[in-house]
Amino acid sequence: MKERLDDLIALQNVEIEIFKAEEGLRELPKEIEEIDSIIQARKTSLNAVDEEIAALEEKKTPLESELKENQTILDAADARIKKIKTNKEYLALQREIDLAKKRKADIEEQLLTIMDRVEKKGTEKERIQKSFDADRVILDEKKEGLLAQIRELESVVAEYKGKDQKLRKSVDPSLLSKYDRIRQSKKGIAVVECADGVCKGCHMHIPPQLYNELVRGDKMINCPACQRILYISAKPENAEE
Secondary structure (H helix, E strand, C coil), rough: CHHHHHHHHHHHHHHHHHHHHHHHHHHHHHHHHHHHHHHHHHHHHHHHHHHHHHHHHHHHHHHHHHHHHHHHHHHHHHHHHHHCCCCHHHHHHHHHHHHHHHHHHHHHHHHHHHHHHHHHHHHHHHHHHHHHHHHHHHHHHHHHHHHHHHHHHHHHHHHHHHHHHHHHHHHHHHHHHHHHHHHCCCCCCCCEEEEECEEECCCEEECCCHHHHHCCCCCEEEECCHHHHHHHHCCCCCCCC
């Protein structure tokens, strides 16, 4: 009986390792996706600031062209004013100059507002970039650690995947069927140790008589509470007592 249980325990140990590795291989990629999402969100924030700066710079171009044209008008008016002979012509030109100066002041104010916003956006971008650079080091290290864990778990699965099939062939078919049935209902743990009369699967005491039968080791014993298959690591000297 002990050999049959040893085969079953060996099978369970291998399948537990496979289960834990496969569970990790399901969960770890989610953590990597989360890191990638954080990085992408930071990149999106930086791109958004760049787009806003580009849009502001685009607004500057026609204003700067208009300012240049306006200055040309003012320069031409200054040249013409010296040649004016009548008061009427003078007043008309003066109104033209006043309008040009007013438009110039308006354009310059718009340009100053845009440049101020560009400067603020540049400061915002610098802050985001600085924070991103600091966090990126941590995120990249964490991601590399997760990738290393995935590689390790993949090697565990590769190492144990063939062993479980070999061990299954060595277990009695009827016992294997019972093991699988219990394992499916008990989260993968079908065989547990019983120490000092306590099942380590459900932590319940088993009846003394049943414990003595378990110690004798002449038949398969299930925990009355959780139905798991029980074994003992060493035979207590006072078990019959």
